[in-house]
Amino acid sequence: MTLDALGNAHFITARADRHVAPRFWIEADLDHPRSDVVGAVLRATAHGVYEARIDGRPVSDSVLDPGWTAYEWRLPYQEHDVRDLVATGSGAVRLDLVLGNGWYRGDLAFAGANANYGDVISVAAVLEVTYRDGSVQRIITDANWSAAASDTTRNSLYNGQTIDARRRHVTAPPLEVLEVDVERGRLVPQSGPPVLRHETFQPTAIWTSPTGRTLVDFGQNLVGWLRLTVKGPEGTQIEIRHAEVLEDGELGTRPLRAAEARDVFILSGGVDTFEPTLTFHGFRYVEVRGWPGDLSPDSLEAVVVHSEMRRTGHFSCSEPLVNQLIHNSVWGQKGNFLSVPTDCPQRDERLGWTGDLAAYAASACFQFDSADFLDNWLADLLAETAHSPDRAVPLVVPDALKYATFPEDFEMPPWTATAVWGDAAIWVPQALWTAYGDADRLASHYPAMKLHLASVQRYISPTGLWDLGHQLGDWLDPDAPPDQPADAKADPHVVATTCLYRSATFAAEVAGIIGESEDATRWTQLAERTRAAFNEHYVDGGIIKSDCATVYALAIAFGVLDDEDRGRAGDRLAAIVRDAGHRVTTGFAGTPFVTWALSETGHVDDAYALLLEKECPSWLYPVTMGATTVWERWDSMLPDGTINPGEMTSFNHYALGAVADWIYQVVGGIRPAAAGYTRVRIQPVPGPGITWAETSYECRHGMISAAWHTDDGGFTLDVALPDGLHAEIVLPDGRVEQVVGGVHRLTTAH
Template structure:
């Protein structure tokens, strides 16, 4: 029999306005003096987001608990050690729980989807106290708790938060409290990392816009909120609006679509401190109105918020624009790895689009330790897929869009099984396996792989091609019209069939690793049938149907082509890249792989030229325009400084930053030669335009670093390895050195 982790704690709600964040409280006399407390643990969770305080002090450093999951089947509870808080006070213990809408009642989605898990938010908590004499005491939530409206009178992840400091002195009338029944089998102890405050960033400039508005620049596109302490006349309202960019000298709010991204702070007349922790914004710029007196750079600060992740990968090279591109990738990941891996953090969307992560997972795993974060998300992917009508991977995880109430003039196409998006069920575990080598987690992730491939099998035609059903294809091809992001050059079925081959191939490998031998044979056979069909129907003398960069990149990197055709395809891809004057011509599907396809077929010069191009569209064009995160579109901002007219125009979307994986492994030269970096390959491939690079990766075995430079004297490489770690060092002249641990310095001629 399973013990309920929250014991007899009841989920409670209050009869309050939908915008109000109620504050639940209880005050309890302890059975023993506080000095006799030896341990105290608080367990809590919510349908919504909660903040717990003991005697007015925060119970933990985490924010936006319990985060966002597939609430129908998985509701994490948090366990906080509050021993010091309970033991250090005097008299009765006071517990407060503030409850916000969060993701549960967040009106989530786009195009007025207003998707919610339910209309009743609730919170439950249990405080276990142990005393020196061996006795214990338990305090739990129930209908006897009191509730009032907190100082938060409006809270929405998209629209922002209103905090009325006057309510800190006048709590107002009590709110009715009642208990709520939920499915307690959904409870589990939180396995993903908490959401925490990280960097604190001060303004770099404050000025008056052409229309007379006060604007603040923090110098970095970030995710979080503003925090400050101020004093002014009672009832004064300070309004802060947030945006990622400026347009015509004013706050560029059009890309936010329906999201207000607006916080309001009402002063009490005393010195008031404000921090809107029941929302978050994606922004670099803020517009401040109503500030009492003169706003100075030390008046307020930006708090960076994201899930806890240890930084593992670092890179620097001789080209500052590439360094900024890597910086942008890192900050894009930080901003979008907030409870779940989202597409963007600022507009009325912020959803866990599977395709974005499928493209980016390898880069993400090098930059940060994402093992726990992505494993937790994949657990949501499994339950959402298992419960979806066709047992196919939804486009977003958690799949809140199943609750969308789209207006009559908007409809979502029936993407029952979509290449790249659905392939996240396999590509993300593949990235985790390569980065961390955890076979137990691979086994836990395998059922979703199987569900995905079985759902795809229904859309394979008698030809053996995945050419039935709807596809998103090479999404955001730069040659597509702004209002038709799916109108790519690459045939979506060519893309889908190549992706199926990659997925079936790794599923066979995964099944072998975890001992599912029958499945391994099944997926290996599917892979071979797919490969045969691809070559029979889509390849003619090395020319791949659609004859564009994306199809060649996928066919080469996924290993679909025969050797002769692969060499031809590499040469053809290089020709396409040259003919485009090294401007990017790929979308979501091709972008992570195009430089890989070039360098792996011997066209290193073209790969470097593609990376280093600064004209639009290119990876470095946004950098030249001042970007500090990766953009959704290659031209989210046009060269004249105006914002792209498309409805989808975000300035913090990590997917197109997936080239970072190639930068780390090929330019930087650090590659895993065995799962979890149990063995490494150091193989930097220098190319024109970059004369030195330094890369490091903090693996489970210790930090691996590689630094190389070229000059008139040739190529010089220095490698540092943890003790006992075997490595294969491949020099540009083809020489291979087998080493174990230590520092190694090698040279090669040009």
């Protein structure tokens, strides 16, 4: 990428109220007739979000461009092929740019942090037109452009958007256009997928609440906005409030905290169409005020918005509640993979918490092709880490929290190396490597791995344990008080030390793959020291310090235990799970691995019972309560239908849905036997409560499918593989078959 990707285009802004979305435009004469245009490209980016139109027509289907990145070091520009727009029509070409606050001036974060990257938003663009004779004309943004307030008088990602249709029919007073100095060395071509509109939902129910308010249910907790066409008296104001749940028959807005999630549409008196594309909301329900006349299901629709991702994994089984759990995981990923992988999409937060993704990355890569999306995010992670205090991985990426202005009575955790959260620098590339096998990208992620491990080493005590510094531990342990989410049963240093072992082990493997032999030795030695220290200080006869499900799950799943202790630990974990009535007792750290640890130590029945439990806390409890996405807390909604009293309660949070990875690989049976599924292991492990399962995954080599069922006569497995793909099929009776491509049926007797 050259530094003049935008040519001589200047970043421009307008002197306007910060809530207004200014509109910039120019009408430029072309050097040749439009019929002579053989190519036209618009390159643009912004501090904020922009929408571009040529002669009144959108230049692309993408929204919220350029998305959210670590703006200080990476500002992506988009390249739109606009030949058809420029080549048609006649006379001067008109280019319009609408500029919104987006994430750059989004008053981001929580507890009144109001984090912003700057006070001034700006946009830059160059329209490059190529003619039949080979000549090139460039139309660039500069102070000569015109500007005025658009029909958007208020725009905020958290609070919503106000659109005044009356402004579409009048000439707004001009605004002063100013050129802004932006460091052009941070410009990079867009590498992440665009944010697009996807499905639309019609209302499933419209009714009047106990207090007389009009409520609408779209049947699915989703992320996006409403689109509507309406006619009413000029000046009529329609207000739309959004929420994920109902409480006491009314819109349940308390979990939104300070986010207003409120769109306002002001009618022109004619037929008006509204679509608030400078914001987004997480919602299933809306409250509508001020609608002229009767509100019918045809009056409005919900538009689903997220980054472009291709669905690659599917699963279904004999238990409908598990199918709904997988549905909820898929929709949680849709809602939270919007430009960056967020924790939640609805309240005053929506940040790229690294711990959430560390837990969920493997599930994400099975459900959707997440390669480009996560690779782009990891580029931000590297930039943020390299410039951070202690060169430690931030808790959120991009790290808007460094601009937060929290009130004095609010305490953020110290910014040091943090297990699980910091380990995202290694675990997310591990998930990508496992799913896609891209060695070049793996190498590009390695510098962040080194930074993370180097930052951790400063907090390793002479014992060899990672027991110094601050930890978030097993976040949201279900036994923790609602207002103390870090108050877990698992000793945070036991958690941290197991995580260090896993990270050092994979970093050593990566170093070997990319030819960094000295580093491979260094990280191998770190892993060996960590393993020895863990077993010396934390393990006694298979009993692990703090003796709870999470510490056993991590120690077993990460391979930190000696063989003899591993068996004992598996038995102890199973006993803990049974003693809890197969209700979940783990938080963010332990939940992705507890079923793995059970099934890998011979306790398959307990793993299935844990998965299929319906009482709270469990994976299926939210499903029985009508959830259509994964919740942040096991009890985000209490059995009586009231919302958890904690200040941190989301109904769309994918981290605890990380059990999906185990479901796909163990219940479904499709497992990678080598990076990128160049070899496959088909090994479904049946268990009580599920009598059949069907799973498919479209890897880089084609579609893999496995379908099994049990009956009185035994077990039947049907497998379909892409041509040439080597697979090892392991049956429940221990029989192993080696096959290459094609369709196969295998059976076993009881």
